[in-house]
Amino acid sequence: MKKNILVADDSALMRRVICDIINTDSTFQVTDVCKDGMEAYEKLKTTRYDGVILDVNMPRMSGLELLEKLQKEGIKATIIMVSTVTVKDAEVTMLAMELGAVDFVTKPTNIIEAKGETFKKDLLSVLTAVLRTQTIAREVKPMLRQSGKVERTMNFQTPLPTGKGNKVVALACSTGGPKSLQSVIPLLPEKLNAPIVLVQHMPVGFTKSMADRLNELSSVSVKEAEDGDILQKGWVYVAPGGKHMEVVKMADGKHKISLNTMPAIGGLRPCADITYDSLRKSGFDEVVCVVLTGMGADGTKGILSLEKSKPIHVISQSAETCVVYGMPKAIYEAGVVDEVVPLKEVATTITKRVGVQ
Numbered sequence: 001m002k003k004n005i006l007v008a009d010d011s012a013l014m015r016r017v018i019c020d021i022i023n024t025d026s027t028f029q030v031t032d033v034c035k036d037g038m039e040a041y042e043k044l045k046t047t048r049y050d051g052v053i054l055d056v057n058m059p060r061m062s063g064l065e066l067l068e069k070l071q072k073e074g075i076k077a078t079i080i081m082v083s084t085v086t087v088k089d090a091e092v093t094m095l096a097m098e099l100g101a102v103d104f105v106t107k108p109t110n111i112i113e114a115k116g117e118t119f120k121k122d123l124l125s126v127l128t129a130v131l132r133t134q135t136i137a138r139e140v141k142p143m144l145r146q147s148g149k150v151e152r153t154m155n156f157q158t159p160l161p162t163g164k165g166n167k168v169v170a171l172a173c174s175t176g177g178p179k180s181l182q183s184v185i186p187l188l189p190e191k192l193n194a195p196i197v198l199v200q201h202m203p204v205g206f207t208k209s210m211a212d213r214l215n216e217l218s219s220v221s222v223k224e225a226e227d228g229d230i231l232q233k234g235w236v237y238v239a240p241g242g243k244h245m246e247v248v249k250m251a252d253g254k255h256k257i258s259l260n261t262m263p264a265i266g267g268l269r270p271c272a273d274i275t276y277d278s279l280r281k282s283g284f285d286e287v288v289c290v291v292l293t294g295m296g297a298d299g300t301k302g303i304l305s306l307e308k309s310k311p312i313h314v315i316s317q318s319a320e321t322c323v324v325y326g327m328p329k330a331i332y333e334a335g336v337v338d339e340v341v342p343l344k345e346v347a348t349t350i351t352k353r354v355g356v357q
Contacts, residue, residue, distance in 0.1 A: 002029040003050035003131055008040040008066075009033075009082065010058040014107075017114045018053055018082075018123070025124055027131075037061030037069075044075055051127055052079045054101070056092050064092055067099035080126055082107045090209035097179035102130055102323045104178075106203050129175055129295045129324040165285035167194045167354045168231070168247070168255070172272035174201040174294025176323020178210050180343055182217065184292070185236060187347035190219035194288070194354040195231040197239070197247060197257075199272040201294065204241040211238040229257040233357060239270035246278035253283055268298055276302025280309040288353050289314045289331075290346065293322040297330035307336060315349055318342045 005028050009015045012035070019030045032047070034040040038061040040054065056063045063081060070077060081104035083093040093104050105122050108114040173180060177200045188196075200207065208224045214236070215222035223229075225237040225245055231254070239245035243259045250256055258278075265271040276299060279287050287310050289303050306312055314337045319325040321343040331337055341349050 003027055004029060004031040005127070006030075006032045006034065006040065006043060006047075006049045006052045008035075008037065008052065008058065008063070009055040010035050011055075013111060014055070014082075014114060017111070021120045021123055022053075022127070024120075025128070027128065037063060037066035041066055041069055044070065044077055049077065050131055052077050053123075053127075054079050054081055055107075056081060056083045056089050056096070063101075064096055064099065067096055067101060071099050078102055078130060080105060080130065082123075084109065090206045091213070093206065094178060094209050094213045098182055102179060103175050125295065126175055129326060133319075133322055133325045164355070166283070167286045167288055168279065168282065168284045169194050169196040169288045169290060169350055169354060170272075170276055170279060171196060171198045171290040171292065172275075172294070172299040172327065173199075173292035174296065174298065174324070174327060176293035178202070178206075180293050180317070180323065181210070181214060183343050184346045184350075185214045185220065185222060186217040188218065188220045188236075189351060189356050190234060191357040192220055192234045192351065192354060193357045195233055195255075196220075196236040197225070197231075197245065197275055198236055199239045199245065199270045199275050199299075201268055201270070201298070202241045207238050207241040211236075214238075225257045225259065227257060227259040231255040231257070239275065242269055244270050244274045246274060247282055248278070249281060249283045255282060255284075266296070266298070268296075272299040273302035273305075276306045280306050282310070284310070286311045286313060288312070288350060290350060291315070291328050291331045292317045292343070292346070293324050294327035295324050296326050299327055300330045300334050303331060303336060304334060312336075313338050313353055315339045315341060315346065315353075317346060 007018050015033050022028045022030050036058040054063045079101045081096050081101045083089045083104050084107045108119050211222050211224040220234050222236040224240050246258045248258045291299050316328040316332050316337045
């Protein structure tokens with residue numbers, strides 16, 4: 001049976017393009033279209049859809065206003081935003097995640113791009129991954145609860161005690177990450193005894209808005225990473241969209257951020273594998289690797305490489321709390337996960353592992 005999708009966009013041309021894209025996939029069918037948030041609200045009050053594609057800027061009721069209304073009235077919907085890359089829209093999109101949108105797709109700037117393969121691939125990929133995870137999570141939930149800890153062969157005979165040693169947290173996420181991170185970073189203590197390097201797959205501009213918003217909500221300090229930043233405990237460094245982020249050990253024993261524009265890996269820049277791999281030569285006693293919701297397997301190769309050189313502790317988000325159970329699934333199946341925890345327990349798990357200053 002095909003999944004029913006609602007499309008809300010004030011542009012008749014964009015509605016047509018989005019509908020055509022969705023209907024080319026045998027998994028989905030667009031069953032309703034709306035030209036503004038008010039029409040979408042009336043539909044969502046009475047009809048249950050498997051997914052909703054929602055524009056940010058619309059007359060009468062914007063995408064953000066619709067999300068606020070749905071949240072206030074307790075109306076549930078799986079909503080994917082379509083947003084341009086302007087600074088203003090990036091900020092609004094981050095707010096949309098707080099209000100319940102599960103993720104976003106970058107809106108083309110013209111009709112040629114809208115009809116291109118990139119937008120089609122991005123839209124269908126996110127839609128497919130999000131809706132598939134709703135089924136997968138139900139299937140794997142019992143297995144994850146019973147596992148608790150995956151046994152693995154350690155190269156280091158004496159693991160570091162919880163909260164001891166000089167540690168760094170390396171966190172990776174993708175689809176659903178912006179929303180999920182707001183349930184992790186703001187819950188970390190101000191004096192967290194480790195720096196955090198964070199790779200979230202997002203376009204240029206969006207990472208800055210995400211970092212700024214997380215900083216407003218959090219006790220720890222959050223910033224979009226800049227080349228040369230010296231890692232400090234209690235700080236979160238977000239890899240900028242369009243750049244890979246590496247951690248480099250300096251002569252004085254401190255560590256700094258190094259950014260580069262090497263080619264994308266698997267279409268990804270930033271790529272978490274590069275960040276994890278760079279930590280092999282770091283001076284940290286342990287790397288706490290955290291893998292949250294996201295499509296694909298970014299992070300797995302880097303963590304497997306890192307394990308050969310450093311003591312690591314791997315925390316994976318549970319399937320039933322992921323927007324997309326892809327990246328956590330890949331690292332789980334690689335057999336190097338130490339703890340599988342629901343999203344609401346990730347911050348506590350990180351804090352327990354690295355301690356407080």
